[in-house]
Amino acid sequence: MQISKIIVIAVLAVSVIAGGIPLYMQRNFEETVVASEYLTDTFMLSDYFPALKGTVADTRIYEFKGKEEGGSMLLIGGTHNSENCAPLTAFLWIENMKIDKGTVYVIPHFNRSGSLGTQPGGGFPLYYHFDTEWGEKQYRMGDRGLQALDQWPDPDVYAHYPEGQLLSYIDARNTNRTWPGRPNGFLSEQITYAAMQFIKEEKIDVVFDLHSAEVMFPVTNCIVVPEVSKRYAVGASLYVKGREKFECHVESSPENFRGLSHREISDNSDALVFLLEAPSVHLDQISGPKTHDLLMIGKDPFIEVADKQGILYAPIDETGWTIERRVGQHSSVTQEIINQFNKKNEDRAIEFEVPKYAEITEKGIGAFFHDPSKVPEERIFIE
Amino acid sequence: MTFIMVCYYVITAIVVFFLGWNFFKLKDVNKMMLYAIAVFPFLLRLLRIK
Numbered sequence: 001m002q003i004s005k006i007i008v009i010a011v012l013a014v015s016v017i018a019g020g021i022p023l024y025m026q027r028n029f030e031e032t033v034v035a036s037e038y039l040t041d042t043f044m045l046s047d048y049f050p051a052l053k054g055t056v057a058d059t060r061i062y063e064f065k066g067k068e069e070g071g072s073m074l075l076i077g078g079t080h081n082s083e084n085c086a087p088l089t090a091f092l093w094i095e096n097m098k099i100d101k102g103t104v105y106v107i108p109h110f111n112r113s114g115s116l117g118t119q120p121g122g123g124f125p126l127y128y129h130f131d132t133e134w135g136e137k138q139y140r141m142g143d144r145g146l147q148a149l150d151q152w153p154d155p156d157v158y159a160h161y162p163e164g165q166l167l168s169y170i171d172a173r174n175t176n177r178t179w180p181g182r183p184n185g186f187l188s189e190q191i192t193y194a195a196m197q198f199i200k201e202e203k204i205d206v207v208f209d210l211h212s213a214e215v216m217f218p219v220t221n222c223i224v225v226p227e228v229s230k231r232y233a234v235g236a237s238l239y240v241k242g243r244e245k246f247e248c249h250v251e252s253s254p255e256n257f258r259g260l261s262h263r264e265i266s267d268n269s270d271a272l273v274f275l276l277e278a279p280s281v282h283l284d285q286i287s288g289p290k291t292h293d294l295l296m297i298g299k300d301p302f303i304e305v306a307d308k309q310g311i312l313y314a315p316i317d318e319t320g321w322t323i324e325r326r327v328g329q330h331s332s333v334t335q336e337i338i339n340q341f342n343k344k345n346e347d348r349a350i351e352f353e354v355p356k357y358a359e360i361t362e363k364g365i366g367a368f369f370h371d372p373s374k375v376p377e378e379r380i381f382i383e
Numbered sequence: 384m385t386f387i388m389v390c391y392y393v394i395t396a397i398v399v400f401f402l403g404w405n406f407f408k409l410k411d412v413n414k415m416m417l418y419a420i421a422v423f424p425f426l427l428r429l430l431r432i433k
Contacts, residue, residue: 004412012419020432027432120433149431152388 026126027116027147029140031383033108034370036097039379040065045107048201049194051183056150057191059112060381061105061198062094064352070102071205071348073338074198074271078109079176079209079261081142082119084128084295085278085326086210088139088365092327093354096368102350105204109383111175111191113150115142123290124282130296130323130364134371141295145173151187161185163258171259176209179264192264199269205348206341207273208334209261212280212326215303219251221314223333224275226253226266232344233274236336244332244357246325248276272341276333278326279314296323324365328357392429399425 035042041063046053077090090108097104109115118124118141129138148154151173158172159165161182171177172186181193199207213220223233233250240248253262253275262275280298281287287300294300299320307316314321331354342349355368372380399422406418427433 002410005407005409005415008412008415008419012423015423016426016430016432020427020430023427023432117433149428149433153391 022126023117026118026140029127029138031091031139032372033091033094033381033383034372034375035062035094035379035381036064037379038064038097038099039094042381045191045194045198048197049183049190052190052194055187056113056116057111057146057187059107059109059191060383061107062381064097064099064104064106066099066101066103066351068101068351071341071345071350072103072105072202073206073208073350074105074107074204075334076107076110076195076207076209076261078107078115078142079111080144080174080211081109081111081115081140082122082124082144082283083210083212083278083280084139084141085212085280085323085330087115087142088323089210089327089330091139092331092360092365092368095370096354097352098354099352102348102352104350104352105198105202107195109142110195111142111146111188113146113187114144114173114175115140115383117143117147117149119143120148125290125292125295128292128295128323130366132366132369132371134373137366137369145170146175146188148173160258161189165258167259174259176211176261177259179259179261180268196265196268199265199271204269204271205345206338206350207261207265207271208337209265209273209275210278210330210334211275212278212283214284215279215281215312215314215316215321216284216286216306218313220277221247221279221329222249222251222277223337224251224253224260224262224277226262226273228266229262229272229274232272232337232340235340236333239336239339240329240332240357243336246329246332246357248329248333274334274337276330278329279321280326281316281321298322298326322361324361325357327365328355328360331355331360332357395425395429399429 046058052058078087154169158167178188179192181189225233265273402422
């Protein structure tokens with residue numbers, strides 16, 4: 001064999017190994033979760049749709065049941081795993097939940113496949129981390145949709161089920177376009193179908209789907225709601241502005257845009273649904289290198305120029321849209337919506353406590369995550 | 384894994400095979416490098432890395 005051929009093969013092999021090993025390690029990286037002592041049970045999404053069992057799409061549901069009977073709520077994080085404040089808020093809740101009444105269910109990686117790799121060509125770090133008193137806490141950075149490794153090929157055009165609305169091919173892997181799902185559809189549709197079964201069988205009263213959006217995108221820093229959820233969202237929006245001093249306006253769920261959680265869960269179940277969007281600078285196309293600092297601090301010189309031009313929908317200040325602000329907003333807004341729900345549904349009230357905006361922004365996110373070496377094994381979970 | 388997905392993996396394997404087959408018949412270094420670059424994403428998918 002020619003020496004040049006051997007050299008080219010060697011370079012190719014080194015490139016595949018050097019490039020592939022970090023990606024393989026990220027796909028198999030285990031996130032450690034230390035559940036609060038109020039955890040009552042965990043089960044899998046496949047318990048509500050057995051076809052998911054043993055697939056990459058199966059994901060854990062954490063249950064916190066209060067001593068008193070009450071209503072129930074579901075917190076969904078990780079629909080889009082590139083919007084890292086959403087799964088992080090779910091993890092924060094799992095580790096810090098104190099519940100008295102009703103039941104809270106939390107899914108940190110709703111689209112688990114999406115949490116196993118970043119956007120190809122997006123240049124995102126493979127992990128994000130923060131300091132705690134006992135060491136560094138690290139999580140996988142994910143992608144918006146399912147990995148193409150797990151759902152392939154994409155269709156030329158994605159036809160939503162059951163409405164038949166034609167959407168972008170890429171949305172076939174987007175679990176916020178595949179609600180209410182179907183049992184024999186794409187893996188993404190099976191995930192949302194399983195979740196719909198869960199919502200119906202457990203008679204969930206309130207569903208939160210956590211997200212984040214670009215600061216240059218109109219639907220950011222807001223609560224997206226169907227008509228039936230609006231009065232709760234408006235109340236919560238006013239309260240967080242008055243009490244916690246941050247803005248979070250209300251947007252209406254469009255009736256003719258299908259597949260979205262805030263539209264389909266509401267139309268296909270009795271649950272009140274709320275989709276929360278926190279502003280995330282790292283998602284904006286114009287922001288600079290997608291560094292770890294950008295993910296966590298949320299400041300970028302190009303975004304600051306855009307802010308001076310007045311073209312941002314979520315203005316940026318000297319603090320930046322930090323991970324603490326994003327997680328804090330999600331945590332406070334959800335709790336305030338539950339307060340509003342409790343006022344109008346006393347017999348289905350849900351009473352619990354998790355950290356809020358002021359505490360999270362003051363102490364930093366790392367202050368709320370616990371040392372796995374100091375808790376009983378039954379409270380430790382791997383995601 | 385669905386049937387159509389298995390088919391796509393088979394197609395990928397066939398593409399990798401023929402790129403490799405042609406590579407070994409080449410004598411021009413520039414074309415060798417071109418083939419190596421072309422086969423890269425197919426290998427990553429076939430190995431279920433990305």
